[in-house]
Amino acid sequence: MKKCAALALCLAICLSMAGCTNNTGGIGSTSSITKNQDGDDTSRGSAFAANAGTTASKTDYDSLKNNKIGWGQGREMDDKNRPVAAVETQQKLGDEYNAAFIGPEDKVIYLTFDQGYENGYTGKILDTLKEKQVPATFFLTYDYCKEAPDLCRRMVAEGHTLGNHSQKHKSFPTLSVSEANADIDFMHQYVKETFGYDMKVFRFPMGEYSERMLAVVRDYGYKSIFWSYAYKDWVPEAQPDKAESLEKLKKNLHPGAIFLLHSVSSTNTAILGDFIDYALSQGYTFQTM
Structure with missing residues (x-):
């Protein structure tokens, strides 16, 4: 009997030690970072990615269509001035893939800025947002983060939302x-x-x-954010007229609007305050994604 008890105790200790060994590399594990010759981080292990991988393994990606779709909100509007294409796509894909093509039918506006590179205007945009006490979402690329880290820190400090706009800005499909x-x-x-x-x-x-790719982003733990209004504002050398652009923004104001703007635009920088004032005068509020 004593020998049996001793064997049982040894077995329990061994199993306990094995269990501790199997737990390494989980949520409490340390991320590993390597750098290439340019000093860029090239590999990162993360608990977040590990958890996402567990979720992703449940998805049969090969069964999902991978044809490339270029998003655009279209020009047809419903009786609430909401883009029909955005509303219909939201109904079709929004819940399944945790995506937002347009917000709910409330008088709320979501200002979003895509940050591909710095052109000298983001600081002024942040000044306007701070003055008007309006939050925004800034989608960052790796190049932008490396080029303008102080502006990224300011975005965080002033209560704005940071979004992932990818490392290399490649077409995901x-x-x-x-x-x-x-x-x-x-x-x-x-x-x-x-x-x-x-x-x-x-x-x-x-x-x-x-x-x-919507499924990949969802399984990582993100919400995919599109837009329900955008216009050609991203070419610095061919900026649209300020007065005409302000009228476009006013004309396309709608409940749940997700505005896509680019901070490289001198026009956006100049008219942002006036647009915010107009939207507030129409009973809208501003939120982040």
Whole structure:
């Protein structure tokens, strides 16, 4: 009997030690970072990615369409001045893939800015947002983070939302599932480690997506954010007229509007305050994604 008890005790201790060994590399594990010859981080292990991988393994990505879709809100409006294409796509894909093509039918506006590179205007945009006490969402690329870290820190300090706009700004439907996950995770970890910010939203580069890539982003733990209004504001050398652009923004104001603006635009910088004032006068409020 004593020998049996001793054997049982030894077995229990061994199993306990094995269990501790199996727990390494989980949520409490340390991320590994390597750098290339340019000093850029090239590989990152993360608990967030590991958890996402567990979720992703439940999705049969091969069964999902991967044809590239270029998002645009269209020009047809419903009786509430909401783009029909955005409303219909929201109904079709929004819940299944945790995506927002347009917000709910409330008098709320979501200002979003895509930050591909710095052109000298983001500071002024932040000044206007601070003056008007309006929050916004800034979608960051890796190049932007490296070029303008102080502005990124200011965005966080002043209560704005940071979103993942990818590491390399490639068309996601052209990537494999593993490549897409690696790109998303790189940016997530870089922003978290550099700015202490845990991003929750993602915007596809160039607005190019597929159902498969929507699933990849969802399974990572992000919400995909599109837009319900955008105009050609991203060419610095061909900026649209300020008065005409302000009228476009006013004309396309609608409940649940997700406005896509680019901070490289001198026009956007000049008219932002007037647009905010107009929207507030029409009973709208501003929120972040």
